[in-house]
Amino acid sequence: MTDRNQLCDSFLSATPYAGWQRGPLAGDASNRRYERLTGTDGKTVVLMDAPPEKGEDIRPFIRVAEYLQKQGLSAPEILEQDAEHGFLLLEDLGNDLYARVIRREPALEKQLYEAATDALVTLHQAPMPDLEPYGPRMMAEMSALALSKYRAGITGSQDPDLQARFEDLFEDILRATVKGDPVLVQRDYHAENLLWLPDRKGVGRVGLLDFQDARAGHPAYDLVSLLQDARRDVPAGIEMQMIDRYIAAAGVDETGFRTAYTVLGVQRNMRILGVFARLSTDYGKPHYVDLIPRVWDHFIHGLEHPALARVGDLLRENLPAPTPENLDKLRP
Numbered sequence: 001m002t003d004r005n006q007l008c009d010s011f012l013s014a015t016p017y018a019g020w021q022r023g024p025l026a027g028d029a030s031n032r033r034y035e036r037l038t039g040t041d042g043k044t045v046v047l048m049d050a051p052p053e054k055g056e057d058i059r060p061f062i063r064v065a066e067y068l069q070k071q072g073l074s075a076p077e078i079l080e081q082d083a084e085h086g087f088l089l090l091e092d093l094g095n096d097l098y099a100r101v102i103r104r105e106p107a108l109e110k111q112l113y114e115a116a117t118d119a120l121v122t123l124h125q126a127p128m129p130d131l132e133p134y135g136p137r138m139m140a141e142m143s144a145l146a147l148s149k150y151r152a153g154i155t156g157s158q159d160p161d162l163q164a165r166f167e168d169l170f171e172d173i174l175r176a177t178v179k180g181d182p183v184l185v186q187r188d189y190h191a192e193n194l195l196w197l198p199d200r201k202g203v204g205r206v207g208l209l210d211f212q213d214a215r216a217g218h219p220a221y222d223l224v225s226l227l228q229d230a231r232r233d234v235p236a237g238i239e240m241q242m243i244d245r246y247i248a249a250a251g252v253d254e255t256g257f258r259t260a261y262t263v264l265g266v267q268r269n270m271r272i273l274g275v276f277a278r279l280s281t282d283y284g285k286p287h288y289v290d291l292i293p294r295v296w297d298h299f300i301h302g303l304e305h306p307a308l309a310r311v312g313d314l315l316r317e318n319l320p321a322p323t324p325e326n327l328d329k330l331r332p
Helices: 003-013 059-070 098-104 106-124 136-143 145-155 160-177 220-227 236-250 254-281 286-302 306-318 324-329
Strands: 021-025 033-038 044-049 078-082 087-091 183-185 194-196 206-208 215-217
Touching (some): 003 044, 003 087, 098 194, 106 183, 106 236, 136 160, 136 254, 145 160, 145 254, 145 306, 160 306, 236 254, 254 306, 286 324
């Protein structure tokens, strides 16, 4: 038995859930591990195992979860915690991830996206918690993962001068277009991290997961995450309707919001290109490579916006298209 297992057993033994049957749950791209615990009466809770020695910290998750609950949103309740060793017991919000529900009941797709959009409106009208900013410089550097990981993984070489030039140009674009009062951005708001809770009311029907990396950012960021999904095709009609729905409900400036939405889409999709390439080349998770063509399509479409003219040609000339041959170079 590893030390980690011993620590987990010790944590559980001091809770009301000691002795409950344990079974694995699907994880995410992080070092966190999840289990579902089932009692003799059939009740369930979720165990999060987030090893501090691997850079995980459950305290941001706890803070953000409690904040989201105060806004009437359905983040899981924290039942037990051991921040020192990285263990949490959470309310079990079930298995009905958006992606699964839509596969099972396609007629619900629009309703689910409306609820998720409305949840963002509610969140963005709430008082801001104290969060680190997700500002232009950081966003430009994160986007450059498309050069340092995706491009380099295919070409076999780095180009620091190209990366520095892109970061400076893109930072200027972000400063000019991504403006206004910040809101809490969860940064991973999509159909594999949202749960459908139809027995609850209003925006409470949207179960929230994976928000521990929340920062202060632009309101369009999580809407881009939702509608330009790396893992499933969101119909173009739904994307346009949800942008319209958000603008009408939030009362934001339409022109500025649409421009920021497009620029943030390019920013986010470039980052994902780099992250997915890195997950394959550095961490031996090649299945992420299969998602890259969808991300690339979002990225290329966004580059058509005039606000991105200063980086458009540079990126088209230097980022290789995800051809089957290029994608094979990213697989370990």
